[in-house]
Amino acid sequence: xxxxxxxLAVLAAVAGLAQEENTRQIWNRPxxxxxxxxxxxxxxxxxxxxxxxxxxxxxxxxxxxKVGVTxxxxxxxxxxxxxxxxxxxxxxxxxxxxxxxxxxVDPKSELSDGDQFRLSVEVPSSGxxxxxxxxxxxxxxxxxxxxxxxxxxxxTGDNVVAPGRVLEIPGRRDEVNxxxxxxxxxxxxxxxxxxxxxxxxxxxxxxxxxLELSAAVYAGWEKKWAVEAxxxxxxxxxxxxxxxxxxxxxxxxxxxxxxxxxLPQTLYKLNVKPGTGVLVEVPLKIKQ
Numbered sequence: 001x002x003x004x005x006x007x008l009a010v011l012a013a014v015a016g017l018a019q020e021e022n023t024r025q026i027w028n029r030p031x032x033x034x035x036x037x038x039x040x041x042x043x044x045x046x047x048x049x050x051x052x053x054x055x056x057x058x059x060x061x062x063x064x065x066k067v068g069v070t071x072x073x074x075x076x077x078x079x080x081x082x083x084x085x086x087x088x089x090x091x092x093x094x095x096x097x098x099x100x101x102x103x104x105v106d107p108k109s110e111l112s113d114g115d116q117f118r119l120s121v122e123v124p125s126s127g128x129x130x131x132x133x134x135x136x137x138x139x140x141x142x143x144x145x146x147x148x149x150x151x152x153x154x155x156t157g158d159n160v161v162a163p164g165r166v167l168e169i170p171g172r173r174d175e176v177n178x179x180x181x182x183x184x185x186x187x188x189x190x191x192x193x194x195x196x197x198x199x200x201x202x203x204x205x206x207x208x209x210x211l212e213l214s215a216a217v218y219a220g221w222e223k224k225w226a227v228e229a230x231x232x233x234x235x236x237x238x239x240x241x242x243x244x245x246x247x248x249x250x251x252x253x254x255x256x257x258x259x260x261x262x263l264p265q266t267l268y269k270l271n272v273k274p275g276t277g278v279l280v281e282v283p284l285k286i287k288q
Contacts, residue, residue, distance in 0.1 A: 029124065029164045032260040045236030047267050050107070065272050067123055067194055067229075067280055068264025072102035072242065074116040074178050084244025087251075090177050091116065100178075102242040107233055107266045110287035111190075116178045117284075119169040120250055121194060122257075122264055123161040125274045128200050130159065131169055132193040132218065133210070136283070138186045145193070145218040146210040154206075161196060164256030166249045183286045190284040195225060197277045225279035232267040 077086050077099045088097035102118065111117065121129060130150070135143030149169050150159040161167060170177045181190070204211065245261050248254025268280045 029259045029261075030256055032258040045234055045238060045263060047232035048235050050231045050233055063271060063273050065123075065125065065196075065227075065270045065274050065276060065278055067121070067196065067268040067270070067278065068266070069122075069194070069268065069282055070120045070265040071105040071107070071284065072118050072120065073105050073111075074100045074102055074118065077101045081241060082244065084247055085241045087172070087242075087247060089116070090175070091180060093175050104238065104240055104242075104265050107231070108285075110285045111181050112287045113181060113183055115181045117181070118178050119192070119282075120246075120264070121161070121167045121169065122165070123196050124163050125161075126163075127161050127196040127198055127275070127277070128159050129161050129167055130195040130197065130201060132195065132213065132221075134191045134193070135184060135187050136189045136191050137184075138188055142191070145213045145215075147204065147206070147213055148210045150206065151210070152206050152208050162256075164249075164258065166246070166257060168250045172251050181286065187286060188288070189286055192282045192284065193279055194282060195221060195277070195279045197225070198275055221279060225277045227270040227272055227278050227280065229268040229270050229280045232269065234263055234265050234267070238262055238265075 074089055078101070081101045085101050086099050087102065089100040090097050100116075105111075105117070119131075121131075123129070131148050132145045133148045134145050137143075149167075149171075151174070153174050154171065158171075159167065170179065183190075239262060242250075243262055245254065245257065249257050249261075266282075268282075270278050270280060272278060
């Protein structure tokens with residue numbers, strides 16, 4: 001009996017290590033340097049599915065595209081916060097920048113009126129990212145679609161996604177570099193559509209304000225790229241505030257994130273081949 005229990009314990013340990021390894025390698029990030037691996041072991045984390053699992057097409061697990069999203073709530077910096085987590089935030093043109101700290105937000109959490117937040121997006125394959133914002137109301141009605149990224153401040157080609165690269169929405173260099181939630185009457189969520197296209201989308205006349213898209217254009221994008229996604233939530237020992245490495249990666253001033261760095265808070269897995277264009281909806285719930 002003792003030998004059997006020992007054998008089962010070994011199997012459980014091996015399964016646990018395999019699960020952690022699979023989670024760590026779920027992103028096509030560059031490997032960490034050898035000396036970094038020896039210095040500190042990354043925390044044990046895994047993704048928990050939200051809702052029933054969805055099988056890969058034809059039972060082939062390799063036919064998957066993943067989109068990683070982390071929602072950051074912005075709050076004033078405290079004395080105890082690590083220096084590397086702090087960033088300068090502008091909430092309106094001409095305002096004085098304040099020192100703030102981004103905190104990870106659970107995907108099931110609700111945002112309140114006046115909350116300041118930003119989004120970081122990571123895709124472990126190459127492509128071009130576009131973000132569309134719509135309002136959703138209690139009766140199910142949807143507001144007009146607005147292209148909010150890239151915008152007039154985005155340098156040409158800066159919406160390129162690649163393994164290990166993090167794109168922040170809004171960008172650090174934007175005139176207003178955080179979102180402030182100001183919901184309308186009977187609004188229940190902000191719905192962000194993340195569109196990753198293999199090629200740049202031609203003909204978009206981006207100006208100073210968000211670009212309102214016609215219903216026909218957005219419907220065409222949905223028909224071409226929308227894919228049902230399986231959502232996963234990260235669980236485990238992650239830093240609740242943005243790390244120095246994440247801060248530098250988001251600002252575009254540091255090296256790409258590696259397999260040993262903190263992972264996106266929410267993972268959307270889509271049953272299409274890597275490199276295929278996808279459109280996935282990310283709802284941000286509003287506290288009623």
